[in-house]
Amino acid sequence: MKKKFPYHIIVFLFPACFIYTIFMIFPLFDTLRISFYTQDLMGSNLDNTTGVRTFTGINNYRILFFDELWSYHFWNALKNNTYFFILHVSIQTPIGLLIAAFLSSKELKFKGTYRTLIFLPAMMSIVIVGYIFNLILSNLWGIPQTLLGAVGLENLYQPWLGLKETALITISLISIWQFVGIPMMLFYAALLNIPDEVLEASKIDGSNGITTFWYIKLPLIMPTVGLMVILTYVGNFNAFDLIFAIRGLYAGPEFSTDLMGTFFYRTFFGFQHQLGNPTMGATVASATFGIILIGVLVYLFAFQKRITRYQY
Amino acid sequence: MRSYQDKINQLIMHSVLLLYTLICMFPVYLLLSNSFKKRKAIFKEPLSLPSEETFSLTGFTKMFSRVDFGIYFYNSITVTLITLFLVLLFGAMAAWALSEYKFKGNTMLGLYLAFGIMMPIKLGTVSVLQVLNSMGLVNTLTGLIVVYTAQSLPLAIWILSEFMKQVNNELKEAARCDGVNEYQLFFYIILPLLRPPLATVAVFTMVPVWNDIWWPLVLAPSSGKQTVILGMQQYIGQYVTNWNAVFASLSTALIPILIFYIIFSRQLIRSITSGAVK
Numbered sequence: 001m002k003k004k005f006p007y008h009i010i011v012f013l014f015p016a017c018f019i020y021t022i023f024m025i026f027p028l029f030d031t032l033r034i035s036f037y038t039q040d041l042m043g044s045n046l047d048n049t050t051g052v053r054t055f056t057g058i059n060n061y062r063i064l065f066f067d068e069l070w071s072y073h074f075w076n077a078l079k080n081n082t083y084f085f086i087l088h089v090s091i092q093t094p095i096g097l098l099i100a101a102f103l104s105s106k107e108l109k110f111k112g113t114y115r116t117l118i119f120l121p122a123m124m125s126i127v128i129v130g131y132i133f134n135l136i137l138s139n140l141w142g143i144p145q146t147l148l149g150a151v152g153l154e155n156l157y158q159p160w161l162g163l164k165e166t167a168l169i170t171i172s173l174i175s176i177w178q179f180v181g182i183p184m185m186l187f188y189a190a191l192l193n194i195p196d197e198v199l200e201a202s203k204i205d206g207s208n209g210i211t212t213f214w215y216i217k218l219p220l221i222m223p224t225v226g227l228m229v230i231l232t233y234v235g236n237f238n239a240f241d242l243i244f245a246i247r248g249l250y251a252g253p254e255f256s257t258d259l260m261g262t263f264f265y266r267t268f269f270g271f272q273h274q275l276g277n278p279t280m281g282a283t284v285a286s287a288t289f290g291i292i293l294i295g296v297l298v299y300l301f302a303f304q305k306r307i308t309r310y311q312y
Numbered sequence: 313m314r315s316y317q318d319k320i321n322q323l324i325m326h327s328v329l330l331l332y333t334l335i336c337m338f339p340v341y342l343l344l345s346n347s348f349k350k351r352k353a354i355f356k357e358p359l360s361l362p363s364e365e366t367f368s369l370t371g372f373t374k375m376f377s378r379v380d381f382g383i384y385f386y387n388s389i390t391v392t393l394i395t396l397f398l399v400l401l402f403g404a405m406a407a408w409a410l411s412e413y414k415f416k417g418n419t420m421l422g423l424y425l426a427f428g429i430m431m432p433i434k435l436g437t438v439s440v441l442q443v444l445n446s447m448g449l450v451n452t453l454t455g456l457i458v459v460y461t462a463q464s465l466p467l468a469i470w471i472l473s474e475f476m477k478q479v480n481n482e483l484k485e486a487a488r489c490d491g492v493n494e495y496q497l498f499f500y501i502i503l504p505l506l507r508p509p510l511a512t513v514a515v516f517t518m519v520p521v522w523n524d525i526w527w528p529l530v531l532a533p534s535s536g537k538q539t540v541i542l543g544m545q546q547y548i549g550q551y552v553t554n555w556n557a558v559f560a561s562l563s564t565a566l567i568p569i570l571i572f573y574i575i576f577s578r579q580l581i582r583s584i585t586s587g588a589v590k
Contacts, residue, residue, distance in 0.1 A: 027438075
């Protein structure tokens with residue numbers, strides 16, 4: 001009997017591959033292509049789709065990195081974004097680890113309640129979170145003054161979101177507040193997966209809670225910590241919503257909260273006196289693509305290879 | 313001696329966890345309680361619950377008289393549910409083909425589909441807009457649906473393939489011996505077995521789609537195609553000074569997700585901690 005051609009495999013795969021290719025892979029790489037072109041902005045309509053494009057090679061990147069008009073905003077956004085990421089990793093990871101370590105303790109009661117409530121903010125829309133904190137921290141409402149006043153520290157209050165020096169830190173803390181639940185959950189799952197024999201053995205060897213965590217559990221869940229760092233990295237360099245909700249597209253004061261996402265939006269769609277520029281928008285997006293790709297590759301080749309040897 | 317130390321440990325852990333839980337819930341509490349208060353009470357006693365004297369629904373009545381949130385809800389629900397259906401169906405089909413059949417390029421295709429897990433589709437916006445424009449899908453719900461489906465498929469396929477690999481081989485062979493064809497095998501035998509991971513994928517798909525503002529902002533900024541989140545954002549932009557209305561619109565946008573989370577949190581947390589996502 002002749003074997004039939006397995007048409008069913010194609011039927012099963014086709015819909016997903018088709019949608020994914022047309023609306024995700026093609027646009028990502030087409031954006032890279034567009035970044036090598038330039039176009040007459042006056043000829044473009046609102047959708048930024050018409051207008052004659054001419055090939056300019058890597059000129060857009062030269063403009064983005066070195067031309068005074070653009071480079072300030074690019075390096076500023078990149079610097080802010082890096083800072084945003086460093087704050088996330090250095091604050092969110094330890095808090096997530098601490099909570100997960102407490103939650104994985106066997107005798108603890110109300111675990112489920114803590115877990116559910118601490119994870120809740122991660123389910124909320126970032127835009128809603130941004131607006132809530134905008135209200136809470138606003139001068140008019142006076143919540144921080146009341147709270148600080150209760151412990152006699154009223155003088156510490158400042159309009160944190162409105163000051164150039166503190167706006168980005170405050171926004172980072174808001175974002176960390178919202179997303180601590182995710183590392184907590186991943187670390188908690190990883191801690192539960194450590195075999196009991198390992199922990200029993202360490203107990204017999206005289207290890208206490210803290211040394212067990214530090215020398216046994218933490219090294220064992222290092223792969224999850226690495227995964228969390230790279231997930232945070234991708235998420236952070238893709239961030240837009242929180243800045244948009246709290247500071248708007250101008251990422252004020254004086255662009256001190258500008259991230260790659262808001263810079264990209266302004267470049268592509270235009271703002272105030274500047275026309276929307278699709279080819280420069282594509283260039284900013286492609287630069288961000290490169291930044292994210294470098295991070296993912298570093299994680300895959302260097303970081304992951306070195307830590308997976310701890311796997312059991 | 314030992315138990316004394318244990319008690320102290322418990323006390324420390326409970327106080328840290330309780331403190332952090334309060335920090336998490338405080339802003340949510342402030343939002344919900346103040347959306348049911350009179351304007352005066354919002355400013356005078358922001359921290360207290362609405363009482364008989366201070367209770368008021370002015371924010372909501374004002375909001376619903378000005379904007380048709382019904383349309384926004386209709387849009388959001390339509391987009392989310394259709395996306396969910398397409399992601400579950402197409403994602404499960406692709407995951408099944410990748411994990412069940414051996415064919416040339418299987419691994420490569422798997423990697424190709426996994427690429428989208430890490431790469432945000434947002435970065436392709438310039439081109440997505442052109443593609444959708446050429447298809448006449450700008451400013452339509454269909455445009456949002458196809459983009460969200462493309463964005464959610466990679467993770468869905470990845471999670472589902474992990475589970476497909478665990479399905480008992482004898483079951484499949486027994487079915488095949490009974491003359492069941494591959495389509496029947498998948499739709500009538502495999503899919504029903506996969507209800508738990510499908511529920512996990514459903515949550516991971518729905519929440520980001522419902523909460524998103526980027527694509528509505530880019531693809532459907534006006535003309536009654538706004539989602540709840542975008543509609544709320546535009547509404548707040550206009551009525552910044554009316555605190556009642558701002559609180560009411562934030563609550564209206566938040567409450568569906570809260571209800572959803574209350575219903576599904578157990579299942580969601582179980583599926584995360586059981587290793588559905590690694």
